Amino acid sequence: MRYVQEFRDPVAAKGVLAAIARVADEIGVTKEDPVHIMEICGGHTHAIFRYGLDKLVHEGVEFIHGPGCPVCVLPMSRVDECVELAERPEVIFTTFGDAMRVPGTRKSLMQAKADGADIRMVYSPLDALELARRNPEREVVFFGLGFETTTPSTALSIQQAAREGLTNFTVFCNHITVPPPIRALLSDPHMVLDGFVGPGHVSMVIGVHPYDFIAEEFGKPLVVSGFEPLDLLQSVLMVIEQIRDGRAEIENQYARVVPEYGNPVSLAAIEDVYEPRPSFEWRGLGEIDESGLRICDRYSAFDAEAKFGIGYGAAAGRAVVEEPEGCACGLVMTGRAKPTECPQFGRGCTPEMPLGALMVSSEGACAAYWQYGGARAVEAAE
Amino acid sequence: MNMTSRVSRLRDERVTLAHGGGGKAMCDLIEEVFTDVFDPPGMEDQARLTDAALREAGTRLAFTTDSFVVTPVEFPGGDIGKIAVCGTVNDLVVGGAVPLWLSASFIIEEGCEIALLRRIVGSMAREAKAAGVRIVTGDTKVVGRGSADQVFVTTSGIGVIPAGRDMRAESVEPGDIAIVNGVLGDHGAAILAARGDLALSTEIESDCQSLGHLMEAVLKAAPGVKASRDATRGGLASALNEIAEAADVTVEIDETALPLREEVKGMCEILGLDPLYLANEGTLVLFVPPDQTEATLEAMRSTEAGRGAVAVGRARDKGPVPVTMRTAFGGERIVDMLVGEQLPRIC
Amino acid sequence: MCLGIPGQIVEITDTERQLAMADVSGVKREVSLAPVSDRPLADLVDEWVLIHVGFAMAVIDADEAAETLEALRGLGEAQETLEQIAEGERAFMEDRA
Numbered sequence: 174m175r176y177v178q179e180f181r182d183p184v185a186a187k188g189v190l191a192a193i194a195r196v197a198d199e200i201g202v203t204k205e206d207p208v209h210i211m212e213i214c215g216g217h218t219h220a221i222f223r224y225g226l227d228k229l230v231h232e233g234v235e236f237i238h239g240p241g242c243p244v245c246v247l248p249m250s251r252v253d254e255c256v257e258l259a260e261r262p263e264v265i266f267t268t269f270g271d272a273m274r275v276p277g278t279r280k281s282l283m284q285a286k287a288d289g290a291d292i293r294m295v296y297s298p299l300d301a302l303e304l305a306r307r308n309p310e311r312e313v314v315f316f317g318l319g320f321e322t323t324t325p326s327t328a329l330s331i332q333q334a335a336r337e338g339l340t341n342f343t344v345f346c347n348h349i350t351v352p353p354p355i356r357a358l359l360s361d362p363h364m365v366l367d368g369f370v371g372p373g374h375v376s377m378v379i380g381v382h383p384y385d386f387i388a389e390e391f392g393k394p395l396v397v398s399g400f401e402p403l404d405l406l407q408s409v410l411m412v413i414e415q416i417r418d419g420r421a422e423i424e425n426q427y428a429r430v431v432p433e434y435g436n437p438v439s440l441a442a443i444e445d446v447y448e449p450r451p452s453f454e455w456r457g458l459g460e461i462d463e464s465g466l467r468i469c470d471r472y473s474a475f476d477a478e479a480k481f482g483i484g485y486g487a488a489a490g491r492a493v494v495e496e497p498e499g500c501a502c503g504l505v506m507t508g509r510a511k512p513t514e515c516p517q518f519g520r521g522c523t524p525e526m527p528l529g530a531l532m533v534s535s536e537g538a539c540a541a542y543w544q545y546g547g548a549r550a551v552e553a554a555e
Numbered sequence: 556m557n558m559t560s561r562v563s564r565l566r567d568e569r570v571t572l573a574h575g576g577g578g579k580a581m582c583d584l585i586e587e588v589f590t591d592v593f594d595p596p597g598m599e600d601q602a603r604l605t606d607a608a609l610r611e612a613g614t615r616l617a618f619t620t621d622s623f624v625v626t627p628v629e630f631p632g633g634d635i636g637k638i639a640v641c642g643t644v645n646d647l648v649v650g651g652a653v654p655l656w657l658s659a660s661f662i663i664e665e666g667c668e669i670a671l672l673r674r675i676v677g678s679m680a681r682e683a684k685a686a687g688v689r690i691v692t693g694d695t696k697v698v699g700r701g702s703a704d705q706v707f708v709t710t711s712g713i714g715v716i717p718a719g720r721d722m723r724a725e726s727v728e729p730g731d732i733a734i735v736n737g738v739l740g741d742h743g744a745a746i747l748a749a750r751g752d753l754a755l756s757t758e759i760e761s762d763c764q765s766l767g768h769l770m771e772a773v774l775k776a777a778p779g780v781k782a783s784r785d786a787t788r789g790g791l792a793s794a795l796n797e798i799a800e801a802a803d804v805t806v807e808i809d810e811t812a813l814p815l816r817e818e819v820k821g822m823c824e825i826l827g828l829d830p831l832y833l834a835n836e837g838t839l840v841l842f843v844p845p846d847q848t849e850a851t852l853e854a855m856r857s858t859e860a861g862r863g864a865v866a867v868g869r870a871r872d873k874g875p876v877p878v879t880m881r882t883a884f885g886g887e888r889i890v891d892m893l894v895g896e897q898l899p900r901i902c
Numbered sequence: 903m904c905l906g907i908p909g910q911i912v913e914i915t916d917t918e919r920q921l922a923m924a925d926v927s928g929v930k931r932e933v934s935l936a937p938v939s940d941r942p943l944a945d946l947v948d949e950w951v952l953i954h955v956g957f958a959m960a961v962i963d964a965d966e967a968a969e970t971l972e973a974l975r976g977l978g979e980a981q982e983t984l985e986q987i988a989e990g991e992r993a994f995m996e997d998r999a
């Protein structure tokens with residue numbers, strides 16, 4: 174596969190790994206006193222485990238797995254609202270497969286489907302639009318979920334629905350943005366991060382400048398990275414080279430896909446369709462200012478919150494749902510604990526029955542640990 | 556088959572509840588759609604089985620049953636009938652048995668097209684013939700609309716394990732080589748595409764096929780075959796995990812050796828799926844002692860179902876996890892059992 | 903987050919809705935070209951794009967890809983040379999011993 178296979182070349186990998194080792198030795202990092210690099214994006218977390226990168230790199234480089242899995246950080250109360258929507262008899266509820274297993278306080282979408290709700294898994298919001306066209310007598314609700322990568326596709330679908338005058342298509346909008354939680358993490362006094370591997374696909378939409386504050390205000394390096402194993406290794410190398418040289422810059426390893434200023438059409442669609450919410454709740458992190466988007470009034474006909482009378486947070490008359498007891502998601506996400514250090518890991522919390530956010534999707538740090546660490550990870554924890 | 560020579564009494568285009576009522580309509584349906592097609596003429600309520608093979612000292616009976624539900628019931632490379640025969644035949648085959656007789660039960664949804672039933676039954680008859688088994692007894696039930704999805708099929712199978720054959724997962728030892736007979740994941744990928752809700756189109760066809768001839772060829776050339784499993788639901792990963800657990804070994808596979816079609820890889824990349832967990836319907840993995848690897852591969856490749864046979868890994872001393880994979884990138888990852896069902900993902 | 907995968911645009915299927923058929927290793931799927939519609943649609947045929955949830959989110963820049971790869975391969979080759987030198991030295995020392 175073009176643009177994929179080349180970036181999985183084991184020979185080149187050896188070279189990058191050796192270069193990483195050299196720089197790591199120059200900095201003098203060790204297993205006991207490592208450099209902490211956060212990969213913000215769940216896709217990167219997944220790739221790290223899928224290719225065993227954590228075991229291949231110099232032992233002085235430690236990956237901290239960030240909050241970049243939109244499914245994982247979805248608060249329970251929102252899942253409950255999804256289930257409520259899906260259980261309305263007139264509704265066909267459409268969702269990406271990832272969201273099916275996320276537990277709400279009552280049930281997951283998977284369970285709601287078993288109980289009779291009409292829930293369909295789709296690959297694209299385009300498929301939800303098509304369902305709306307074909308089922309004019311039903312209400313098709315699309316579960317809009319994801320970071321800036323996915324946000325434009327939902328916006329463009331809403332614009333398309335508006336052009337076609339569809340009256341039975343709405344979006345339950347849970348889109349969130351990447352920079353605010355990074356700011357929140359960096360502002361945490363317990364934070365131990367030395368640098369970041371930045372999300373490549375988010376950046377192809379927003380460009381590299383929204384991260385400038387990380388270098389300017391917090392003095393940390395960030396390298397926007399692709400998703401193949403060589404991309405990731407090269408990005409790690411670029412981050413630790415910056416650390417060695419005492420630089421803090423925003424660099425772009427993924428220039429084949431990420432333009433400096435992002436994608437103008439997508440940005441315009443986002444601007445047109447959404448407005449920021451004053452704050453949004455992240456599972457494991459709590460409320461974060463201006464980190465979520467809602468559909469603006471101009472498009473309220475396509476807003477499931479408006480159409481079905483669902484507000485957000487206090488407006489919904491709903492208290493914030495407490496995270497389950499003993500869950501260490503917050504600590505893991507801020508890099509203060511490893512998944513295996515959570516008392517629930519592999520006991521009260523497994524991918525079959527996730528308790529915390531990070532176990533929910535295969536992109537979540539705990540789920541990735543479990544999937545690729547399995548019994549070994551539990552043993553290590555014991 | 557004498558269907559063509561006789562005037563059809565079956566006038567309906569769709570199955571109605573009357574076809575399940577025990578009266579004339581039911582007899583017509585059973586006779587014309589089922590018993591006439593299965594060979595030799597006459598499926599019976601109780602099959603009387605006679606076979607010389609059973610009388611030889613040391614032979615054992617093998618018996619298995621499986622129910623089949625597939626959406627859609629017809630898909631590129633097969634249909635529910637073909638799967639129902641192959642699946643049960645292969646269950647017997649991987650245990651070392653020579654499959655002989657099958658039963659076939661049908662739960663038919665009211666409204667199911669009779670033409671569809673004819674096609675399904677036709678492909679069962681064809682596949683049974685090819686696999687050298689006889690469908691000797693069966694049953695039909697008709698249920699109301701919505702109580703089934705077109706048609707469900709259950710097949711049970713009886714085979715004999717010739718004297719001296721002993722294939723068990725427990726006998727796999729460190730050093731044994733794991734071999735698969737061909738590409739992985741075709742069935743799972745073909746079904747995903749055929750469902751249509753993901754709007755993906757591919758040329759991938761299900762690998763659905765019976766493996767009896769392949770296994771007989773292998774056992775002749777390499778009598779030391781230790782164990783085999785068909786890699787159906789849960790894919791190769793699950794089959795390997797089962798064997799590793801039973802044999803108390805760790806199985807190490809090599810990603811670069813895995814036979815995968817480019818389209819299957821593409822499908823997996825698009826949907827974020829892992830081909831190791833995709834279902835197969837005509838793929839098995841077997842373990843042989845290292846000195847019989849070449850003989851096994853050669854024997855497999857001489858059969859239609861084994862053209863793509865390759866060694867994919869080996870058993871070694873038991874480590875902390877049952878199955879590991881050396882990645883193409885030089886790393887190592889754990890290949891765990893599948894949790895629930897693989898769902899297409901965006902992130 | 904955000905699974906994205908390179909695919910090649912094969913043909914435009916619906917100009918008005920900006921839809922096109924994309925090919926990913928022989929798997930075909932209709933995708934929206936809206937995000938990359940700042941270029942004329944016809945120019946996008948044969949281009950490689952990055953597909954996410956059925957949308958072509960970016961046109962892949964072949965020159966940039968080649969440049970990144972070159973840097974990566976350079977590191978790989980340098981390492982091989984280093985290893986060969988080390989190997990040679992070891993052999994030399996062994997010879998003398």
Ligand code: SF4
Pocket residue numbers: 499500501502503505512515516517518519522528529530531532533539
């Ligand atoms: S194991 Fe479960 S509860 Fe513990 S941090 Fe991970 S996701 Fe949260």
